[in-house]
Amino acid sequence: MKKTALLHDLISLVFPTNCLACGENLVQGEDIICISCLYHIPKTNNQFDAENETARRFWGKVPVVQACAFYLFEKGSVMQKLLHALKYKGRKDIGIMLGKEIGQALKNSNQFTDIDLIIPVPLHKKRLAKRGYNQSACFGEGLASILEKPLDTQTLYRAIENPTQTKKGVYERWENACGIFQLTKPEQLANKHILLLDDVITTGSTLEACAQTLLLAKGTKVSILTIAVA
Numbered sequence: 001m002k003k004t005a006l007l008h009d010l011i012s013l014v015f016p017t018n019c020l021a022c023g024e025n026l027v028q029g030e031d032i033i034c035i036s037c038l039y040h041i042p043k044t045n046n047q048f049d050a051e052n053e054t055a056r057r058f059w060g061k062v063p064v065v066q067a068c069a070f071y072l073f074e075k076g077s078v079m080q081k082l083l084h085a086l087k088y089k090g091r092k093d094i095g096i097m098l099g100k101e102i103g104q105a106l107k108n109s110n111q112f113t114d115i116d117l118i119i120p121v122p123l124h125k126k127r128l129a130k131r132g133y134n135q136s137a138c139f140g141e142g143l144a145s146i147l148e149k150p151l152d153t154q155t156l157y158r159a160i161e162n163p164t165q166t167k168k169g170v171y172e173r174w175e176n177a178c179g180i181f182q183l184t185k186p187e188q189l190a191n192k193h194i195l196l197l198d199d200v201i202t203t204g205s206t207l208e209a210c211a212q213t214l215l216l217a218k219g220t221k222v223s224i225l226t227i228a229v230a
């Protein structure tokens, strides 16, 4: 192998230049997945409907101004592949890319423009240390850069660790009542409209518990945004 080819391969290894979904070479301006694959990921269009499926999950549980899950998460889909790599394979860049993509779409349609700051669902400090990053904060980083809003990863924190999968059913029933999430300095959130983020919404119980906690600060309003809905 020629030295230049080896160098090229090494660079490709560090900076992948193929679409994560279809494997085709990426062209300039494309990032992680090609424009065609990105375009074909099914969207919910939640942001155009105040009474959408995602918002309905919170009805009667916690008051939220607006709720939107941007993409549909289907088994075996490109979105599943992206979110898996974001969460388990160290691909923080995927979260940032999706944050920018979703941020641009929301900005173009004038949605979520009246929020004051962005807060991702926090990981417990032990989980954060193990993974090295919070995937929802990566999403927040990309989103914040486009919406030009501050990202706050400090004020809301997870005081109690996640349970194991087997205990999850039991756990979810008492999640909201037990102060799993807490605020360091609630006064910093006073009178703010907070955009609460997560990677995927499933039951919505974690987002609900976070929203309840954020609403304990004086005069706050909460909206919810996730990359996808399962």
Ligand SMILES: [Zn+2]
Binding pocket: 019, 020, 021, 022, 023, 024, 033, 034, 035, 036, 037, 038
């Ligand atoms: Zn592709």
